[in-house]
Amino acid sequence: MEEKIVLVLNEMSEYLTIPQMKKLQEVIIKNFAENEVEKTNISNDEFLKMFLAAKQIEGCSERTISYYQTTVEHLLSQTNTNVRKITTEEMRDYLANYQKRNNCSNVTVDNVRRNISSFFSWLEEEDYILKSPMKRIHKIKTKTVVKNTISDEGIEKLRDNCKEKRDLAIIDLLYSTGIRVGELVNLNIDDIDLEGRECVVYGKGDKERRVYFDAKAKVHLKEYIAERHDNNKALFVTLDAPHDRLKISGVELRLRRLGRKLELERIHPHKFRRSMATRAIDKGMPIEQVQKILGHSQIDTTMQYAMVNQTNVKTSHQKYMS
CATH class of the missing domain: 1.10.150 (DNA polymerase; domain 1)
Incomplete structure (x- = not known):
């Protein structure tokens, strides 16, 4: 800080008289010193x-x-x-x-x-430090692991073994929209347009976006909402009274238990999101559109979710290289 003050004074010496320079030096040192003391006192x-x-x-x-x-x-x-x-x-x-x-x-x-x-x-x-000590510590290299998705057979097993209409609606909505579990539990009944098969969700940073669901999700959502007798505005609520809004942990626990019962590998809400992205890419949806549906600000993030099916890679190789 002292070096910077000296540089400022040296540069201004060409334009100011000696009394003016002394006054400038006095004001700078006083104000910067007070500012430094204030910052130093913060724990x-x-x-x-x-x-x-x-x-x-x-x-x-x-x-x-x-x-x-x-x-x-x-x-x-x-x-x-x-x-x-x-x-x-x-x-x-x-x-x-x-x-x-x-x-x-x-x-x-x-x-x-x-x-x-x-x-x-x-x-x-916020000007509390001149330079972050983390700037020269770069991203730590990690192995790129191809994470598994839920197969079509796995999805059907989950659907067939759901005893509650609520759980069936959750599975179909997660699988067809690719929304985050936090976005799912924040949905209200009024956010759902059954006829248009779409809903508005609020992602990270409260960014609003529109997502779309398939016919199966529409049917199961309609059946679930019709059987509800509570007054809660939340789309998904607990099964028992007082029927509070379902929490993230509630969705995670329910899906994990169902997956273990069916001996499916690690079933959790985020796996539905990755599965939806991979399926969309495999079926030819442009990556930019998948990015918009998932609500990613960077397309590189979308690419991490959309792990291309290895079977499709093999088929393409046989088609183009044989």
Whole structure:
């Protein structure tokens, strides 16, 4: 900071008289010193609270904010240094020790790196630090794992073994729209247009988008809504009174239990989203349209979901290369 003040004074010396220069120096030092004292008095915990408040205003979900909080709190618990003075070397040591101590994968460590980077980037944007210590710590290389999707046979097994109309409607809506489980549980009955087979959902950052469902989903949604006798505006509610809005954990638990019962590999809500994207790509839907349906801001994210079916790759190879 002192070096910058000297540079400013040197540059202005050509244009100001000596008394003016002295006054300028006095004002700069006074104001910058006061500002520095104010920043120095802010504790690490206060910086974290301000960061989380900023993320909440930006529209981040409770789950995302909780993840930020847990990650940064762990970092702060491992250091006595004020965040304004943490160096790149200290952060490299922290990440290396984190991985060694927890015996976790590169994917997990990179998620930690990304969350901490967001925290320090915010500090930089708000002028609490000159430069984030995470800028020179790049993305940690990870193996690209082709994640499985739910097969057509698996979907039919899930449908055939649903004892509740609600669960059948959930499965069909997830599979045909590719919406996130958080978007699913936030839906209200009024958000659903059964005749138009479409609904409006609010994704990350409360971004509104329209998604579409198939005829099976329409039939099962209609049957489920018709059997409801509660006054809750939520589309999906608990089976037992007082019929509260269904939570994310409720959907996850229900699908996981059904999948285990049928001996299907790891059935969870996000797998329906990936399956929908892969199926759409395999059937020839342009990737840009899949991106819009899924609500991704970057097309690279869509490509990660849309793992092309290996059988189709083999068929194409035989068609074009034989």
